[in-house]
Amino acid sequence: MKSIKYLLLAVGVMMMASCGQQPAVAPAEPVDPAQVVLDNIMTRVSVRQFTAEPIAKSDLETILKAGLQAPSAMNKQDWQVRIVTNQDMLNTLSGFMLNTEMGKGMAERLNGKNAFANAPAVAFIAAETGENATAYNREDTALLSENMLLAVHALGLGATYQAAPARMINDSAEAKDFLKNSLGFPENAELINVIIMGHPAETPAVKDRDQNKGRIIE
Numbered sequence: 001m002k003s004i005k006y007l008l009l010a011v012g013v014m015m016m017a018s019c020g021q022q023p024a025v026a027p028a029e030p031v032d033p034a035q036v037v038l039d040n041i042m043t044r045v046s047v048r049q050f051t052a053e054p055i056a057k058s059d060l061e062t063i064l065k066a067g068l069q070a071p072s073a074m075n076k077q078d079w080q081v082r083i084v085t086n087q088d089m090l091n092t093l094s095g096f097m098l099n100t101e102m103g104k105g106m107a108e109r110l111n112g113k114n115a116f117a118n119a120p121a122v123a124f125i126a127a128e129t130g131e132n133a134t135a136y137n138r139e140d141t142a143l144l145s146e147n148m149l150l151a152v153h154a155l156g157l158g159a160t161y162q163a164a165p166a167r168m169i170n171d172s173a174e175a176k177d178f179l180k181n182s183l184g185f186p187e188n189a190e191l192i193n194v195i196i197m198g199h200p201a202e203t204p205a206v207k208d209r210d211q212n213k214g215r216i217i218e
């Protein structure tokens, strides 16, 4: 009985094929890898509001690895990065930051959130200074940061590059000590920026860019 059913099914499929009918699921379009990369660049946008959902550890590892793959002057890799998910640590640091001149002005706008918008994860990005570093250590951290932003976006997460929190931390002796003692930054690390990241709780539009700022000269 069963074999007759299968025979009828097979005949039906053959008849559909001979009539030129499409199967219910169309075959996937071939993916152009270059377009995937370009779309990721062109659709990235700063996200500053996040859900409380943590970022998966495997995603954090991917984001970190993408950052560390950035080019650097003479391949010196004169940077130090810590991605922190420990909310107690972030709240402690935020307390120090909001005690600074700049932080006091900011506290009102935070609506009870910490200085990192309560992001589930924050990357602290520092340039190494001193004899092993090049004069281009800040440029290196910028490229590392952009790699991380693009990786975050590719993973369906959201992030914002922020320089202001780094200024607040650098203005606070307690915050600077916290970076060394609790996050393990070496003495020669100068904090340049943070990247707040998480699952987006907002969908900002991509902002226009002034195309006249760049030209091709032949």
Ligand SMILES: Cc1cc2nc3c(=O)[nH]c(=O)nc-3n(C[C@H](O)[C@H](O)[C@H](O)COP(=O)(O)O)c2cc1C
Residues within 6 Å of the ligand: 044, 045, 046, 047, 048, 160, 161, 162, 163, 164, 165, 207
């Ligand atoms: C050097 C630099 C410093 C920035 N500092 C901050 C900051 O302190 N706070 C913030 O919310 N965004 C900061 N941003 C994010 C910019 O505001 C944002 O990238 C810009 O408005 C363009 O928007 P988009 O990222 O959505 O394309 C900074 C970006 C850069 C490149």
